[in-house]
Amino acid sequence: MKKLLRKKSAKNQALVSDETNKNVDTNIMENIEILKALFKDCSDIVFRPFLAGRKKAYLLFVDGFINTLAVELNGLRQLLDELQGERITAEILKEKMISISSVNETTELDEVVSNVLKGNTVLLVDGVSKAIIFDSKGGDRRTVSEPTTESVVRGPREGFTEVIRTNTALVRHKIRSNRLKILAREIGEETKTQIAILYVEGLAAPELVKEVLSRLDRIKTDSILESGYIEEFIEDSPWSMFPQIQNTERPDTVAANLLEGRVAIMVDGTPFVLIMPATFWQFFQSSEDYYGRYHIYVFLRLLRVFFLFIALTLPGIYVAVTTYHQEMIPTSLLFSIAASREAIPFPMFVEALIMEVSFEALREAGVRLPQVVGQAVGILGALVIGTAAVEAGIVSAPTVIIVSITGIASFTIPRFNMSISIRMLRFPLMILGAMFGFYGVILGFLLILTHLCKLRSFGIPYFWPLAPISFKSLKDVLIRVPWWAMNRRPDQFVKEDQKRQVDHLMPSPPKMGEGGDPS
Amino acid sequence: MIAVFSLIICLTGCWDRTEINDNAFVVTSGMDKAGNEKYRYTVQVPLPSSMGGAGSSGGGGGTSGEGPVLIAQGTGKNIRESMEDVQLRLSRKLYFAHRRVLVIGEDLAKEGISKSLRAVVIQPESRLSTLLLISKGDSIQVLKAQPRMEQYSGEALREMAKAMANKTVKDTLLDLDRPGKDPVIPFVNVTGLIKEDKKGKELEIEKFAVFKGDKLSFITNIKETQGILWLLEKMKKKSFTFSVSKNNEMTIKILENQVKPQYTGNGANPSFKLKVRVTGILIENEANLRIEDPKTYQLVKRKMEQEIKQNIQSVIKHAHSKGADIVGLGWELYKKRHQKWQKQWKNDWEQTLPHVNVFIDVDADIQRITNSGEWKKE
Numbered sequence: 001m002k003k004l005l006r007k008k009s010a011k012n013q014a015l016v017s018d019e020t021n022k023n024v025d026t027n028i029m030e031n032i033e034i035l036k037a038l039f040k041d042c043s044d045i046v047f048r049p050f051l052a053g054r055k056k057a058y059l060l061f062v063d064g065f066i067n068t069l070a071v072e073l074n075g076l077r078q079l080l081d082e083l084q085g086e087r088i089t090a091e092i093l094k095e096k097m098i099s100i101s102s103v104n105e106t107t108e109l110d111e112v113v114s115n116v117l118k119g120n121t122v123l124l125v126d127g128v129s130k131a132i133i134f135d136s137k138g139g140d141r142r143t144v145s146e147p148t149t150e151s152v153v154r155g156p157r158e159g160f161t162e163v164i165r166t167n168t169a170l171v172r173h174k175i176r177s178n179r180l181k182i183l184a185r186e187i188g189e190e191t192k193t194q195i196a197i198l199y200v201e202g203l204a205a206p207e208l209v210k211e212v213l214s215r216l217d218r219i220k221t222d223s224i225l226e227s228g229y230i231e232e233f234i235e236d237s238p239w240s241m242f243p244q245i246q247n248t249e250r251p252d253t254v255a256a257n258l259l260e261g262r263v264a265i266m267v268d269g270t271p272f273v274l275i276m277p278a279t280f281w282q283f284f285q286s287s288e289d290y291y292g293r294y295h296i297y298v299f300l301r302l303l304r305v306f307f308l309f310i311a312l313t314l315p316g317i318y319v320a321v322t323t324y325h326q327e328m329i330p331t332s333l334l335f336s337i338a339a340s341r342e343a344i345p346f347p348m349f350v351e352a353l354i355m356e357v358s359f360e361a362l363r364e365a366g367v368r369l370p371q372v373v374g375q376a377v378g379i380l381g382a383l384v385i386g387t388a389a390v391e392a393g394i395v396s397a398p399t400v401i402i403v404s405i406t407g408i409a410s411f412t413i414p415r416f417n418m419s420i421s422i423r424m425l426r427f428p429l430m431i432l433g434a435m436f437g438f439y440g441v442i443l444g445f446l447l448i449l450t451h452l453c454k455l456r457s458f459g460i461p462y463f464w465p466l467a468p469i470s471f472k473s474l475k476d477v478l479i480r481v482p483w484w485a486m487n488r489r490p491d492q493f494v495k496e497d498q499k500r501q502v503d504h505l506m507p508s509p510p511k512m513g514e515g516g517d518p519s
Numbered sequence: 520m521i522a523v524f525s526l527i528i529c530l531t532g533c534w535d536r537t538e539i540n541d542n543a544f545v546v547t548s549g550m551d552k553a554g555n556e557k558y559r560y561t562v563q564v565p566l567p568s569s570m571g572g573a574g575s576s577g578g579g580g581g582t583s584g585e586g587p588v589l590i591a592q593g594t595g596k597n598i599r600e601s602m603e604d605v606q607l608r609l610s611r612k613l614y615f616a617h618r619r620v621l622v623i624g625e626d627l628a629k630e631g632i633s634k635s636l637r638a639v640v641i642q643p644e645s646r647l648s649t650l651l652l653i654s655k656g657d658s659i660q661v662l663k664a665q666p667r668m669e670q671y672s673g674e675a676l677r678e679m680a681k682a683m684a685n686k687t688v689k690d691t692l693l694d695l696d697r698p699g700k701d702p703v704i705p706f707v708n709v710t711g712l713i714k715e716d717k718k719g720k721e722l723e724i725e726k727f728a729v730f731k732g733d734k735l736s737f738i739t740n741i742k743e744t745q746g747i748l749w750l751l752e753k754m755k756k757k758s759f760t761f762s763v764s765k766n767n768e769m770t771i772k773i774l775e776n777q778v779k780p781q782y783t784g785n786g787a788n789p790s791f792k793l794k795v796r797v798t799g800i801l802i803e804n805e806a807n808l809r810i811e812d813p814k815t816y817q818l819v820k821r822k823m824e825q826e827i828k829q830n831i832q833s834v835i836k837h838a839h840s841k842g843a844d845i846v847g848l849g850w851e852l853y854k855k856r857h858q859k860w861q862k863q864w865k866n867d868w869e870q871t872l873p874h875v876n877v878f879i880d881v882d883a884d885i886q887r888i889t890n891s892g893e894w895k896k897e
């Protein structure tokens with residue numbers, strides 16, 4: 001089926017290129033006819049005829065893609081009147097009309113087509129065997145606004161938008177250096193999606209950049225609609241549950257990662273920028289960790305790791321302990337669990353499973369529904385599951401508590417994609433716990449740990465710097481040292497230029513005699 | 520293939536799975552003699568449905584007049600058989616991992632506890648940290664008691680035994696296995712909260728049962744109990760009252776209580792020096808003595824040391840006359856003078872014990888005062 005489709009599309013392409021592989025004719029009506037045939041049933045393509053002197057001229061553009069044209073049309077017409085259309089070249093346009101940022105000319109019709117689709121405006125004049133292309137990209141796009149998936153208390157409030165140019169500019173604002181390189185690619189036979197590859201020269205390892213580019217160049221597909229497409233095409237272990245590429249909506253996060261020698265990929269049409277290579281611990285860090293007082297973020301990072309264990313293992317441990325190892329529960333706690341379970345018709349595992357699954361369902365319902373309805377679902381779920389189910393004797397109160405703690409714990413993970421992986425993995429652990437008790441939970445946990453240690457992201461060990469251990473880089477993993485102590489860049493990413501700042505930046509009061517009274 | 524593997528997994532797991540509600544959690548158990556080489560075994564199992572937890576229907580109390588617990592008894596030719604006898608009458612499986620207190624009846628204790636204790640503790644579910652108590656009369660009396668403070672008597676027993684001397688099964692088994700050391704176990708009886716209350720259902724632990732080997736030798740009186748507490752180093756945080764003059768007492772809250780036996784040798788019979796170190800806070804000063812004055816302080820100190828010494832002496836004398844080595848002097852010899860112990864004392868230690876010379880050296884100090892007494896106007 002797939003093969004068939006591919007063949008068909010290849011045929012179509014051949015057809016299209018056949019027709020457009022023509023030069024721009026001097027007779028404008030012939031050009032327009034071919035173009036109109038190509039853009040048949042494309043109601044958003046505008047063919048705007050007007051008179052330049054006595055000659056017919058056409059402006060071609062996609063309605064809604066462009067911004068400045070309305071203002072420029074008069075100026076353009078005047079210019080064409082003056083020139084009588086014949087001597088019009090890109091240079092003259094460039095000289096006379098400063099508001100147009102880039103002007104090109106082409107003699108091929110297929111370039112006309114692709115430029116129109118990119119959002120440029122194409123000018124065809126009768127009797128001239130070339131087309132003038134000028135940049136008029138614009139139109140109504142979402143403006144820069146606060147990223148909703150990564151909100152911070154302290155830190156920049158701007159987030160990426162769907163426009164790739166805006167996004168690259170946002171990063172350029174942060175890193176005003178000519179070492180910041182932004183390579184361009186175009187992927188997607190149909191979508192022709194703009195891709196930008198960002199890295200800082202001298203910091204990112206050249207092999208890494210090469211590897212990223214070669215993986216990108218591998219992709220031959222019809223469409224890239226979101227960076228998630230790219231992510232799945234280029235990650236190291238496609239079967240793994242764990243995300244091996246980080247995504248972010250925040251320019252400051254991208255900038256910080258570029259400065260640590262990583263590479264970022266931007267995809268036009270989505271505010272989510274990919275950052276690679278990613279390590280496991282990166283998903284437990286938020287950009288705010290670096291902006292607030294470090295003491296609290298040392299605590300918070302440790303807290304997140306602790307709650308990572310909770311989110312992963314607590315339901316499994318709970319099921320294992322209550323069905324196999326009752327001796328491990330403190331006596332009085334045991335009696336309150338036993339008392340609340342007295343009237344429950346299900347085994348412990350089934351009960352916990354019901355609760356965990358309905359929690360996931362509730363969360364999903366809350367996310368997908370419109371915000372107003374979502375709130376109602378939240379209240380309904382809390383009432384039904386939290387109170388009514390316990391009072392009806394369908395689930396026991398301790399199970400509800402365990403499930404809610406697990407839920408809260410999974411929300412402490414700052415990156416959504418990691419939090420999903422962790423939440424999914426607690427189900428196998430629960431099953432193992434119900435079948436083999438603690439032995440099963442530990443077995444499952446070890447399997448996950450082994451897998452994590454085996455994973456790689458663009459050649460970087462996923463569990464680095466814990467395994468393989470790098471004591472130098474531990475300063476920014478489970479804890480975060482103050483900025484005056486972060487003198488080196490992480491050695492796994494930056495091989496050469498490791499020095500971030502001068503040493504001895506720790507502030508201290510002036511020494512006696514030195515900073516004394518000026519009088 | 521996958522089906523076979525999943526079958527293997529499903530069939531191998533779960534075989535020892537037990538839901539919480541299929542277990543009967545024994546919190547306290549009692550062992551008694553049922554005459555004629557038979558044993559009686561009593562278990563106390565809280566009933567989760569009447570413990571008043573969330574989801575249970577109503578609080579307990581009114582169920583059978585016995586509180587939220589179930590007490591079942593079985594008899595058999597040995598402890599294990601009587602345990603199985605109990606099980607026959609229960610719908611849920613007896614589960615001993617949560618037993619915190621083990622009570623042994625006085626009669627059984629007189630006959631010897633070693634066999635029954637080992638029989639109970641040898642099963643893997645049992646905890647060695649279970650507290651051990653000797654009851655006055657049959658242990659079922661203690662299990663049936665209903666202290667008002669707690670939900671069931673087992674909990675009260677646990678708290679009280681812990682506060683008293685914290686003697687666990689493990690301690691006792693160690694004592695039994697050590698040559699020249701005899702166990703001392705707290706003694707519990709049923710009383711009322713008020714003296715006149717004859718039909719009380721409250722519990723009281725204020726004495727010790729002194730053993731000779733694994734057999735109960737005697738029950739201490741109040742003075743001897745105090746002495747044993749000093750010897751066990753369990754007086755910390757307890758208070759101690761002594762008289763300084765006629766009708767005038769002082770009370771000290773003990774901060775530090777250390778006992779060190781020292782072999783001093785000499786003579787045909789071994790002699791020992793017991794160094795007792797005590798410090799405390801003065802909390803009651805009935806005599807209104809100004810102990811800031813060194814002279815007065817020396818007087819108070821001497822009085823205090825004297826009384827402690829008397830307490831210790833009385834219990835040691837009593838125990839040694841019965842041949843019970845409560846301090847573990849023999850154990851001390853076993854460790855420090857091993858060859859001589861093996862040759863000379865090992866076999867007739869019981870006979871030697873009453874002639875052993877024990878010199879008690881008490882060093883007591885009052886570190887702080889929280890009650891300076893009444894200040895007379897001058």
